[in-house]
Amino acid sequence: MELPEVEVMRRDLEKDVVGRKVKEAEVRPSRNSMRVIRRHAKRKDFTSRLEGTKVTRAERKGKYLLLHLDSGDVWVVHFGMSGQFVRGTKRNVLPPHTHIVVTFQQGGDLRYVDPRTFGESFVTSADELGKVKELAHIAIDPLEDTFTWPAFGELMARRASKLKPLLMDQTFISGLGNIYSDEVLFAAGLRHDRMSDSLSSQEVRRLYRAVQETVQDAIRYRGTTLEDEAYVDLFGKPGEYQNELKVYGRKGLPCRRCRTPIETVKISNRNSYFCPQCQS
DNA sequence: GTTTAACCCTGCACGC
DNA sequence: TGCGTGCAGGGTTAAA
Numbered sequence: 001m002e003l004p005e006v007e008v009m010r011r012d013l014e015k016d017v018v019g020r021k022v023k024e025a026e027v028r029p030s031r032n033s034m035r036v037i038r039r040h041a042k043r044k045d046f047t048s049r050l051e052g053t054k055v056t057r058a059e060r061k062g063k064y065l066l067l068h069l070d071s072g073d074v075w076v077v078h079f080g081m082s083g084q085f086v087r088g089t090k091r092n093v094l095p096p097h098t099h100i101v102v103t104f105q106q107g108g109d110l111r112y113v114d115p116r117t118f119g120e121s122f123v124t125s126a127d128e129l130g131k132v133k134e135l136a137h138i139a140i141d142p143l144e145d146t147f148t149w150p151a152f153g154e155l156m157a158r159r160a161s162k163l164k165p166l167l168m169d170q171t172f173i174s175g176l177g178n179i180y181s182d183e184v185l186f187a188a189g190l191r192h193d194r195m196s197d198s199l200s201s202q203e204v205r206r207l208y209r210a211v212q213e214t215v216q217d218a219i220r221y222r223g224t225t226l227e228d229e230a231y232v233d234l235f236g237k238p239g240e241y242q243n244e245l246k247v248y249g250r251k252g253l254p255c256r257r258c259r260t261p262i263e264t265v266k267i268s269n270r271n272s273y274f275c276p277q278c279q280s
Numbered sequence: 281g282t283t284t285a286a287c288c289c290t291g292c293a294c295g296c
Numbered sequence: 297t298g299c300g301t302g303c304a305g306g307g308t309t310a311a312a
Contacts, residue, residue, distance in 0.1 A: 001306090032289080063306080081305040082290080097290085116289045118306060134307080161282065170307075177306065226304095268284065270305070 001079040003142065003175025004218035005231050005239065006063050009085060012234035013058040013067070016087065020104040025050040032117045033099035036083075039122040049073050049123040050102060062138045062174030066129075073123050076132070080118030086111045087234050139174045142215045149208040156196045156204055163207075164192035164267050175215065179224055179248045182273045184210045186247045191279045192265065192272050217244065247273040 001009075025047035027033050033043075040046040053069040060066070067075040077083070086095070088109050094101065100112035100121060112121060130136055140147050140155070155173075159166060166172055167181040176184065185192055187210035190203060199207070218224060223239030225231045226249065232238050246255075250262045250273060260277035 035288085078306085080289095080307080114289095115291070116305080118289070159281090165283080168306090178304095269286085271303095 001063065001081065001083065001231060002177040002180050002224075003060075003063060003215055004180070004241070005223035006060055006065055006079065006175075007143070007219050008223050008233055008239070009079075010058045010060045010065060013055075013065075013085070016234060017067070017104075017110060018055050018058055020106050021054045022050050022052065022102055023105040024103040026101045026103075028094075028099050028101070030099070032097070032114075035117045036099040036112065036114060036119065036121055038120060046121075046123060050075065060141075061135060062141060062170055063177070064135060064138070068126075069123075072126050074126055074129055075121070075123050076129075076135075077112070077121045078119050078134075080114065080116065080120070082116040083112065083114035083119030084232065085234055086113055086232070086236060134170075137171050139170060139172050141174050142176075142211050147212070149205055152208045152211075153201065153204040156199060156207075159196045161196050162192065162267075163190055163194045163196060164272055166196050167211075173211070176211070178270050178272070179226075179245070180214055180218065182248045183218075183246060184214045186275060186279060187214055189279055192267060192274055217241070247275060249273065 027037055027043040027046055037043070037046045053071045053073065055067050056070050057068040058065065059068065063078060065077040067077070069075060088111055089107070090109070094111060095113050097115040098111050098113050101109055103109040124132065140151070159172065163185060164181055167176050167184060168178065184207070188207040190207060218241045221239060221241035221244060222233060223231055224241040224245065225238035226242055247262050251264045252261050254260065255262055255275040255278060258275065258277045260275055262273055263276050264271050264273050
């Protein structure tokens with residue numbers, strides 16, 4: 001799950017979970033459920049900090065979701081690649097790989113489901129939030145006002161790195177993963193292996209626009225639901241941005257702009273998709 | 281500072 | 297049918 005999916009989830013939670021009070025919290029008995037709450041030594045260390053609290057706000061930092069509680073604590077969630085929240089009721093059976101179930105006083109529950117358990121979930125005090133390393137080092141967010149093109153250009157010039165890994169580096173810019181970094185590079189007409197400090201100011205501007213537009217479009221389409229990953233929103237509905245993808249997952253298929261077959265390269269063990277004609 | 285590879289995990293597609 | 301293998305992916309970490 002990348003920035004657009006987390007942002008769609010944040011908005012759903014804002015509408016449907018903020019304001020609710022937690023009656024009961026449960027971490028399921030499986031070993032992988034413990035893996036999900038790995039920062040806590042015991043299940044009770046996690047559940048006791050949720051029970052009796054009210055969710056006051058849903059915030060997003062990069063790919064992290066922060067649910068603020070009226071106790072002053074913050075429930076932090078990172079979805080990894082297969083994690084998701086699903087709303088349910090007592091009558092619905094729990095889907096496989098459900099690790100956390102939070103039941104609300106007003107009825108209904110919220111489940112954290114994660115087959116591959118690359119995601120994680122923990123509760124911390126607002127004061128200690130700054131000590132969470134991954135959050136403390138998180139970079140500029142494409143949806144923040146501070147994300148301007150002069151600021152972006154300066155950041156780019158300060159680094160000497162290939163564009164693809166740089167866009168995925170959460171300490172450089174937060175929220176982009178493998179799918180959206182490929183889409184951004186295509187939209188900017190730039191190759192994955194261009195060096196960040198070699199870009200003309202016009203190219204930097206194109207890349208900046210591409211980041212903003214790609215992320216905003218993907219949110220408008222409520223995220224990307226691939227066949228194998230099956231991301232769905234809080235209410236179980238898939239996104240529609242997969243139909244808009246220009247390069248990701250389209251190996252060998254004609255480029256939507258020039259009809260040249262889309263190519264792939266392995267970059268740090270991940271597939272990158274690009275059009276050899278449109279990107280340079 | 282940057283890059284590479286390995287690791288964590290499950291489900292699925294594939295070949296035999 | 298059923299097994300083994302490889303791949304997918306976010307992020308961290310250690311090593312190059």
